Amino acid sequence: MKQFAAFIQKEFFHIFRDVRTMMILLVMPVVQIILFGFAITTEVNNVRIAIFDPSKDAATRQLTERLEASRYFTIVRILDSPDTIDEIFRRGEAQLVVVFGDRFQEKLQHTGEASVQLLADATDPNQSTTLTGYASSIIGSYQQELTERQGIPYRILLETRMLYNPQIKSAYSFVPGVMGLIVMLICAMMTSIAIVREKETGTMEVLLASPMPPIYLILAKAVPYLVISIFNMGTILLLSVFVLHVPIAGSFFGLAVISILFILVALALGLMISSAVETQVAAMLVSGAGLMTPVMMLSGMIFPIESMPPLLQWFSALIPARWYIAAVRKIMIQGLDLRAVWLELSVLTAMAAALVTISLKMFKIRLNN
Amino acid sequence: MREAVIYTEKLTKRFGDFTAVDHISFEVGAGEIFGFLGANGAGKTTAMRILCGLSRPTSGKGTVAGFDIYRQSEEIKKHIGYMSQKFSLYEDLKVWENMRLFGGIYGMSSRQIGEKTETILKELGFADERNTMVRKLPLGWKQKLAFSVSIFHEPKIVFLDEPTGGVDPVTRRQFWELIYQAANRGITVFVTTHYMDEAEYCGRISIMVDGRIEALDSPAALRQQFRAANMEDVFQQLARKAVRKVD
């Protein structure tokens, strides 16, 4: 036990003496949360919109003019056919498309009802909600004016569709994403680098030739990064609650359980990488390319999984961070408890069990060659 | 003596209060093999950096290959070769790619590089290894190759910084034959080493202690002067006088 304690102490020396790396590890989550927080736009100005107007009558013209007159919107295209809507979104030409029903004025006058559809690109969920909100209120005030002027209760039926992110996940769903990323970075990447460094300095050879059980080496490497990860999780949650005002809606206990499971997965991945490579640079590249990129691209952190092609959706199921992020979103943002994340919990448990077993098997009590 | 290719007079380098190189004066002639010895921290590396045009002395005079060490360091670099045990060749380049690279760095034409590559590969008996990654060569071969590359552009002087650490006697001999051959062609060889048996290959030797040159002569004359059986004894006698602690 004394051996183990001495080993952990040594690991902390390594970390504290590399001041630059330590600062990066501790400050990075703060910077990420703050950057993401500011990147969320709540102000809307001159947003590009497109109009599809099959009626082309006085009412739709008046509505179009009011949209154009507001400082929120700029009409960039008048569409000839609804087929081009998808393309417009994909090219990013417009963020909102207003689709009027056919024979708008005629229907309005004869039946008292006409329809307008608002199509929004919801990949930025926060902004799309704001946009449709503004557009509805412009249309709503037009409806009210009309009613007051004519004394007849007109109704403009408004249908809003959020494209590409139908459930309009909360804008703050990046907080779980950052948590997933930080854990991967610190537990997997830093652990693998720390173990490989022993190979590079030649100390691994001396340690293996000593009576110290190799499992101590692995555990002692993991402990400091576990501590740093927990510290970082704390920072992220505090920032999220007090700076971004995103409260932890669900159970804190549930959040802790799922996080520890995920940390185990990350540590096992780090250990596997360290068994496979011989240099710190290789460890960094493998964990960077092999772990970070999928976490950012395929875990739902940035791009919603539902809007990915089926093949990528299937692939994303293999990425532990996807399950972790999904579970944290449910607990933290939607306010659910552990029972609601049983699927994520079991997938992560299975992954943790498998990876820890494999990585311990891979770790050698002798040298590779 | 033959024409001096290295000439220094009271060359001094200070870092703050610390005098790394303390008024050293010596000359090295063309085609001479000159051993530059000293314990760790005696000031060898600093002196060598000045001579290679990498560092400006604090005071004193000096020329290398006829160029002034204060004003013409770029010219000096063109006319010297350098090899150290730590860095010499790119391990992940092939043998001929290393040659082309270093030839190119010293501004040789493709034709010159091509001809020279052929000559060297033939001389070393490496013709079959042209396309081998340097990483895959045995250490002794690497060192021979590294030396050949360091004199690829026919410099006036080649600086060898502890070139043969860790090689066995057979390879060491092959290496020294290459050095003799280069010196015979008129290339001056300036070599630092920790191995005294190696020092005996040199025509003349200087031994630095605490930044000063404490002895300078041929191995035989030094042995006589210090009444020593071998260079190891000479060195031990001098190095023990060091006041300056290595660390």
Place this chain on the structure above:
Amino acid sequence: MPAVQLRNISKSYGNLRALDSISFDVRRGEIFGLIGPDGAGKTTLFRILTTLLLADNGEAAVDGLDVVKDYRAIRNRIGYMPGKFSLYPDLTVEENLKFFATVFHTTVEANYDLVREIYQQIEPFRKRRAGKLSGGMKQKLALSCALIHKPSILFLDEPTTGVDPVSRKEFWGILRHLKEQGITILVSTPYMDEATRCDRIALIREGKLLQIDTPRRMTEQFTESLWGVRSNRMYPLLTDLRAYPEVKTCFTFGEFHHITVKADFAEEKLERYLQERGHREIMLRTLVPTIEDYYMQIAQTDTL
């Protein structure tokens, strides 16, 4: 029971045969030198004996314990200094020593007697980080770390490579003292002058054991007539000597070229021959062979 026993140990990496059926014993309490060039298999042999590698064939025992079955027990009893600098550069001298003591279930105080002589030399720098020490100091610290648990056998893989002559001499003095305290030392080196400081040496080359004996008896086996030659032009001298019919072998050896000669060799004849070829300041003298001459000889006859 010998301290180390090897029986037909072989090890290959793919097609490369790193060790080819090596057998020898290291006696208790001796300094045993493993001499050979880079790539001879010295490091592989060390790693097999320190239980870090498994041999393909053969058996080996350290302190009477099998290197495969009893690897845990062996790891308690040996001290190992790998060829590469193997300390933590970001830990101080003191911290390194303390750490390795704990790893070996002991404390610096408990075994201070054994390392005192060495450690006292680096003690003034005990608060310095190991990465900032000079080569000689690093080597002494590494030796202290390898000794701190009072091993019965010490394995030192090229401990003096890149270290200055003063430190090297001190280092061999330290090894002598350790031997006096009953520690068996297995040390490898590419330097022949260090070979003579060992009690017995084994010459290895390309994975094969060439010879094993005391340094003195090895030089006695050198039966050729050995001469040293020098002149004002050493490089042409080399080619001229090799072209001379009565010269069998000719190698550079520092100030002199060493030649072995045939029975009908005559000193005056060679001198005349060299003078005709334009050599001046010719010196010619008979020599007592050194271990290095012997090594050159068997390395030649054994060209693989």
